[in-house]
Amino acid sequence: xxxxxxxxxxxxxxxxxxxxxxxxxxxxxxxxxxxxxxxxxxxxxxxxxxxxxxxxxxxxxxxxxxxxxxxxxxxxxxxxxxxxxxxxxxxxxxxxxxxxxxxxxxxxxxxxxxxxxxxxxxxxxxxxxxxxxxxxxxxxxxxxxxxxxxxxxxxxxxxxxxxxxxxxxxxxxxxxxxxxxxxxxxxxxxxxxxxxxxxxxxxxxxxxxxxxxxxxxxxxxxxxxxx
Numbered sequence: 001x002x003x004x005x006x007x008x009x010x011x012x013x014x015x016x017x018x019x020x021x022x023x024x025x026x027x028x029x030x031x032x033x034x035x036x037x038x039x040x041x042x043x044x045x046x047x048x049x050x051x052x053x054x055x056x057x058x059x060x061x062x063x064x065x066x067x068x069x070x071x072x073x074x075x076x077x078x079x080x081x082x083x084x085x086x087x088x089x090x091x092x093x094x095x096x097x098x099x100x101x102x103x104x105x106x107x108x109x110x111x112x113x114x115x116x117x118x119x120x121x122x123x124x125x126x127x128x129x130x131x132x133x134x135x136x137x138x139x140x141x142x143x144x145x146x147x148x149x150x151x152x153x154x155x156x157x158x159x160x161x162x163x164x165x166x167x168x169x170x171x172x173x174x175x176x177x178x179x180x181x182x183x184x185x186x187x188x189x190x191x192x193x194x195x196x197x198x199x200x201x202x203x204x205x206x207x208x209x210x211x212x213x214x215x216x217x218x219x220x221x222x223x224x225x226x227x
Contacts, residue, residue, distance in 0.1 A: 008102040008113050011070065012095065015056050016042060021049070030082065031121055033074040034149045037083040038096070046085070046092075053095045065100035066110070071118040072097065076147055077157060079120055123184035125154070127199050129191070143186065143202070159184065162202035172211050173201050180207035 016022035026041035035041055042049060060067070073079040084096040099117055101110055125143045133140055135150035144151040145159065154160040164186065165176055177183045180203035187196040203211075 008105055008109070009068075009117060010056070010060065010065070010100045011117070012053055012056065012098065015052055016049070019052065021052075028075075031072075031075045032146060032149075033076045033080065033082075037086055037088075039085055050092070050095070056100070057098075060100035063100075064103040066103060068099050068101055068114050068117075069094065070097045070099045070114075071120075073120050075121040075123065077123070077145075077159070123182075125159070125184040125186050125202055126151075126196075127186055127188040129189055145184070159202065161204065163205050163208055164200055164202055165208060166200040167198055168200075169215075172215055175211035175214055176203040176207045177201055178207075179210045180204040183207075 013022070013027065017024065017027070021042050021044050022038075023041075026035075027038075029035055030038050030041055039046055039049070057067075072082045072084075074082055083093070085092050099114075101113055105113060123145070125145050127142065128144055131140070132144060132151055134144070134153040134156055135147075136152060136156040139153050139155070141153045141155070143154050143164075145154065145157050146152070147157065154162070159182065162180075162182065162184065165173055167173070182204060184202045186199045186202060188199045189195070190197050
């Protein structure tokens with residue numbers, strides 16, 4: 001499978017997307033906490049999904065793949081655990097979370113793949129192109145974050161202490177995000193390209209200062225290395 005070749009693991013979500021039973025937009029709505037459970041977005045019966053997962057397990061074991069249990073949390077501030085089924089049946093929930101990892105990996109590589117697969121999704125903040133109002137305080141601002149399908153201003157979202165760092169310096173942005181206890185990707189909708197495009201990141205002030213200091217230290221070290 002393409003997912004196995006590229007990511008070194010296969011997930012039930014990959015299978016549902018490949019069959020066409022689950023679209024990326026619906027999956028993203030679920031990650032945003034806008035659906036009570038994932039099966040609301042799957043365009044077939046749970047019995048067929050169960051059959052597909054059984055076939056996936058047979059294929060995976062024949063390939064010598066190793067099962068691990070992934071973690072799915074929402075792309076919201078509370079990072080709440082996400083549900084796959086209406087009944088929350090433990091067996092069915094576990095089937096959705098089971099990832100199948102390539103047997104060609106070393107132990108360290110397997111740990112990295114597992115960590116990457118279970119990494120919480122990045123928070124996304126929107127730079128709006130239209131007038132808008134916060135669903136909680138009726139205020140507005142330069143940025144909003146969607147919460148359960150409704151816009152929140154950063155103050156109501158308790159994110160107004162974050163500082164905007166525009167795109168342009170990938171290393172600085174990466175370091176600021178790594179050092180920040182809370183961060184978010186900032187996107188803006190492009191009418192010409194009909195898609196959301198990256199504008200920068202929001203990070204804590206102290207993290208930005210640390211990232212700047214590390215960059216200055218790198219700039220000072222480069223001439224000495226050349227010498």
